[in-house]
Amino acid sequence: MSLTREHLAQEIIDAGRFLYGRGWSPATSSNYSTRLSPTEALLTVSGKHKGQLGLDDVLATDLSGNSLEPGKKPSAETLLHTQLYSWRPEIGAVLHTHSVNATVLSRLTPEDFIDFEDYELQKAFSGVSTHESQVRVPIFDNDQDIARLAAKVQPWLDAHPDCVGYLIRGHGLYTWGARMSDALRQIEAFEFLFECELKTRSLSHRKA
Numbered sequence: 630m631s632l633t634r635e636h637l638a639q640e641i642i643d644a645g646r647f648l649y650g651r652g653w654s655p656a657t658s659s660n661y662s663t664r665l666s667p668t669e670a671l672l673t674v675s676g677k678h679k680g681q682l683g684l685d686d687v688l689a690t691d692l693s694g695n696s697l698e699p700g701k702k703p704s705a706e707t708l709l710h711t712q713l714y715s716w717r718p719e720i721g722a723v724l725h726t727h728s729v730n731a732t733v734l735s736r737l738t739p740e741d742f743i744d745f746e747d748y749e750l751q752k753a754f755s756g757v758s759t760h761e762s763q764v765r766v767p768i769f770d771n772d773q774d775i776a777r778l779a780a781k782v783q784p785w786l787d788a789h790p791d792c793v794g795y796l797i798r799g800h801g802l803y804t805w806g807a808r809m810s811d812a813l814r815q816i817e818a819f820e821f822l823f824e825c826e827l828k829t830r831s832l833s834h835r836k837a
């Protein structure tokens with residue numbers, strides 16, 4: 630049974646309250662979406678405070694990122710959501726957040742990826758069943774031209790079908806899941822790993 634638009638909108642609203650409450654979506658940063666149908670997404674309207682979303686603060690788009698609701702301005706980063714729905718039909722929700730740890734870690738990392746290894750919490754990611762695995766998270770340079778950024782993300786996705794999320798340097802995190810609950814679980818796992826990584830780097834630096 631497919632979920633109604635109101636139910637999906639409420640999932641986005643609840644996600645915003647939770648993510649704002651954790652400090653991972655400050656002010657009007659971040660954007661969230663769910664799949665509305667095989668060819669449509671339901672996304673946050675641009676510029677809204679994500680801790681205070683209402684039922685009217687979402688809109689439907691097609692998978693090319695075009696608004697299907699004139700009068701409502703879609704998120705500036707709509708294409709980064711819709712490209713994921715086009716990429717994998719099983720993706721049902723996409724979350725983008727702006728945490729301090731994601732921002733700092735992506736700025737401190739000169740490489741274009743971070744590898745997480747030997748963390749038990751890696752098992753919170755879809756498809757990962759042991760800490761003896763490597764979760765590679767690509768880092769793309771920030772770009773205000775979202776079509777250009779999406780064009781850089783796409784080859785990575787195509788070459789890494791198991792990718793569970795990516796960072797935009799100095800900006801934030803994108804992750805996704807079959808359901809909103811899966812995407813939220815992955816956000817929490819990423820935030821745990823980002824904090825571990827920053828603490829490990831800071832303590833190793835102090836010892837040296």
Ligand SMILES: CSC[C@@H](O)[C@@H](O)C(=O)COP(=O)(O)O
Nearest residue numbers: 657658659660675676677704705
């Ligand atoms: C408050 S600056 C953040 C924005 O530039 C952007 O990165 C963002 O995440 C929110 O944009 P939005 O258009 O509201 O979806």
Ligand SMILES: [Zn+2]
Nearest residue numbers: 658659725801
């Ligand atoms: Zn953003």
